[in-house]
Amino acid sequence: MNADLSSLVEQQGTWVDELDHLNQTFPDSGNVTLLVTSADPAVLKSSVSDIAKALNDQSLVHHVFAPQILPWFEEHALGFLSQQKFEQVKQSIEETVRPAAVAAQANSLELYFALLAESESPNLNPLLKATEDNRVDWPSFFQEDVTLPSAYAITLVADADSTATEPNRAIINAIASSIKQADLPASINVQVTGQAALDFDEIADANNSITVAGTASLLGLILILAVGIRSLRVIIACYLTVLVGLAWTFAAGLLVIGHYNTISIVFMVMFIGLAVDFSIHLCLHIQELRVKGESNEVGMRHAIAHSIRPLSLCALSSALGFLSFYPTAYTGLGELGIVSALGMILGLIATFVVIPLFFTLFGYPTVRHQTDTYRFAWFGSQLIRFKSLIFTLVVALTLVMGYGATQFKFDFSTLVLKNPKSESVLALNQLQQEGLAQAINYSPSQKIKNKHKSGKRVWRCNRLSRP
Template sequence: MIDRIVERLVGACIRHALIVLFLALAAAGALGWTAATRLGMDTDVAKLIAADLPWRERELTFDRLFPQEVDLLAVVVDGQAPDLADHAATAIAERLRTRTDLFKTVRMPGSGPFFERNGILFLPTEEIRALTDRLIEAQPLIGVLAADPSARGLFGVLDRMLEGVERKQATMAQIAAPLDAVGAAVGAALQGRTEPVAWSTLLTGRDPAPEELRRFVLAQPILDFDELEAAAKPTGFIRDTVRQLGLTPDHGVRVRITGSVALNDEEFATVSEGAGESLALSAVLVLVILFLAVRSPRLIVPIMVTLVVGLVCTAGFAALAVGTLNPISVAFAVMFIGIAVDFGIQVCVRYREQRFNISEPDAAMRATGREVGRPLLLAAATTAAGFLAFVPTAYVGVSQLGLIAGAGMVIAVLLNLTLLPALLTLFHPSPEREHVGIAAARPLDRALLRHRRAVLAVAGLAALGSVALLTQLRFDFNPLNLQNPHTEAMSTMRDLMDSPRTSPFSIEVVTPNVKAAAELADRLSTLPEVGEVISVSGFVPEDQPAKLALLADAAQFIGPTLALAGTEPPPTTDDIRKAAAEVAARLVRVGAPERAEALQRLAKSDDATVQRAATAMTTGLKARLDGIAAILDAQPVTLDSLPPDLVRDYVAPDGRARVTVFPKGDSHDNATIVRFVDAVRAVAPQATGVAVTIQESGDTISAAFLRAAVLALVAVTVLLALALRRVRDVVLVVAPLVLALLLTMGLCVLVGLSLNYANIIALPLLLGIGVAFNIYFVVNWRAGHGEPLASPTARAVLFSALTTAAAFGTLALSHHPGTASMGLLLCIALGCTLLTAVFVLPALLGPVPTKQEG
């Protein structure tokens, strides 16, 4: 009955070909207009997973309580000296705060008056003791520089020190550090560069720790999710600001942008990079393969027109059904092209074969409909069922994709049974002069039939081997591994991952109050997997009386000296030249002429060079002197005296308090993150944060695909059972598909390819194409057609697989690792699907059944 219905439908379409074409184009026009005006793009990756999952609810609760931590751009400022990093970060933050149209909030963690005055109290007591001793020893130097914080004042200090050497009251070794620092700054200035003096080291007697050379500006941009790069404008403003302020490595500062928002934007930019070239290459390859398959432009054009009309109609359905695409569901176009082109090739190859047997075009077209209708409808139905199985999952991105792709299969099969026959009638392809199948494959057909037991044995062994390898198959839940490691945001993030304190894989725990947060922090800090724990109580330093006493003693010696700050008038360039010449002369007298050379040249340099040297020598000096004055005035810190902004970062308005936990060990290692999450959640099951989110996301996605795969397999089996009505035939369709899936997973293990958020989308495509290929062969076999590999069906299947591989294979060349892995997995899946359909399935089918058997 189905065969007769399809034959009549095709007959009506070819009789009224122009009307069918007009109706199809009108529908495409209306749905295309709908797609153009109503179909949007939402690049917010936070919406890809359902919000009603328990872990997502905890995540959203944290975001609501601490909104300042959501969607951040992190501006990482590295300076050659702490003062340079401070100055640069402060300047950037001030500029960003003026643009309330681009940024919601802008803050500098660990900065501000509170940390400038009391930050020293977080150091160990012995370290504060050593620091205050050094400051007391440097009191004469500090006094002179406080009175004249300029290049002239600095040269004056060096002159006095050298005078002490000249009188045998000191040695050159004792004053080598300031001499070397000034000499380096002057030498760089003479070469046109600026290398600031590290005042922090000179005044405190210790080299700054790496974290002291780095500052962060955390900005919350106003995002536009209608754009591919949601933070393009705010990010562009930051880069313009850095350029205008001259914050470059030549000036002792390096500024980079990272954070969740920057990573997302760079990911979308990387995905789109080279997309035009890949699309063009893919289109050329598809056209070449189509020509090899159907051998005539009069067949290729109808296939392509039908494909485009179907794609436009599917986009219109997407606009009506979901309204907004996400970064996953946008792949519906890829899915549609990959499978719908197979339908077109099947129709055209079968039509070519009928034209070889039947000279009259309309009769050949009706015969094609009668022959191809049932397998095409069954393939479309089972493929659609496979896609629709993803709709009920919690992975919203793929759920949306499943709905659109499933509807697309219905649209595709309807167009290939209506519009394509009408177009073929209008284009009048030439009749065929020879058999359309693959005549050279007849010996292979006979060999497969003769040695079918051996082929099935090999297939069975391959399946067992693949099952054994499945234990080594991994799902890489870390989204950072999918991004180009060479982009600024990604390379910066990997740099931050080297330090436990700046690892992005932190955990957040919301507790009822500040006391509960402090108690939980104490328990978590004892875990071997934990590197550091921060709560608001942690900002109250320990052993404060002893530390404050040391600072008070130092203040008695240094305080009066600092009170004389800025009593000397600013020097002129001539004053600086004179001072430099005096120090150079003193160096010659004490027997260090090699140190005097740069200063002698400076004394004879132009004003620009002198000013450059002066800037290098004094940048950060005033700030460092002010910093010394501030720490000598440190005050006792209590919870009540903490700055409100700092408290708000850790305590919500309703009193609930957060605890931030950082991992110990290598944050680049997924196993480290898994152990860290498991250990923390054993103590605090309500934990959330990036480390928890990425692991839970991976579990959710893998569970969604497993659930959908089972549901799809059940749905496909039921449909096949209803259509084929024999258990054996259902097994014949499903068994090669299961084998292809096992082989694909086994090969992934062998080539070291992990499943991830991106490439796992290849699995629904494997299901759709695999079911279709197998159905074509089984239906032909039931109809009594022998020699499956020599048949037109085999030709259609082969070239269908090649066109799909050409369409998707170029993805493997992408600069985006996730997209490249998707392309690679698609090629592996297609290869396995074709292998099982062409070699294993004919061996399973065996001899063509007799009429009694059928």
């Protein structure tokens, strides 16, 4: 599975050259971001330092950047306050420090009291503190107007293992090991996002989703065959044919393309629904000829001879339809078309190989000379009886659906392709809500070409809003 969304879009155009220039100008962009939060801000900063130190000890981590704990940000903290918060601090300084500074310069305690009396809201806390301890800790009064941050961000550059089935698992494991090594307090919460985490969650989610969807499709297929055919041998033959054709298509897709992405893997569900039609058609034609009195072997040969041309035409037309996906700049969609087209051809071949072989080895289904068509005849009579009403409803529904189709809008955000409940996406949303990454560049085709990563997309934090 290839979770790199850059492979879903053709990497050609002016925007690619401009992006390469941007990446060369700013080469040290992190591919992992940690969001560290706590209800107790007092222990948060030291915990972030411990995490950063533990991450630096990891061999696959090349660069760790935790700007909020750097001394420079502490020295210039006022420059990162919002205008409203800065005005509050300025006013507090004027009301608290100015009277004391002017009085100290004049060496006059009376002047200090006079200036306090002139203030609309005099701050008497320094005076009370001086009477108790004979000294005043002025910075402590300023900190009362500045709340400590409840969230910190750490970005890092780490190498994925391109030879592994899940390339980013080593990064996620290393981060988990570093968090454990830091021995954080229970109040500290660490969330992981960034490109590596998003890709890791996407592969895991794709594997889980395709397992659920494939299993549901196969179980639904059994149910449909059981209700519609009611022959155990035919059900097993059709089911086995679908599984064989599915395995062939998986292998063919890997041979032709070399990988599956989060779009092309959907072929599995499509194949199950389409390829089984070939098997049902052939099996029922065999049954029909045997009901007419032909022997098993003769009925098999005649059914194959009669069905191979129309079923081949169906498979070819379906394959051509899927191949129409190929000439597009959306590479992921084109790969889906190629794999699905291969699936139609291989599903047809599997039908004419597996079903005759299965019936020859395990016997033919029992011939039922009497068929129950009562329910179908009743349904047909009801259609004729209420044809006017049905036609009116169809026209009305078509108009409503047609209007709904005109409201179609394309969502250009590639984040909609990811599971919104995955840890990495939740952490990304939380990161933006905390104001730590108010300008994050994210593109399905972002690449970075440097000593750290090659051909991988990155997250770039342009501005950290808090010191």
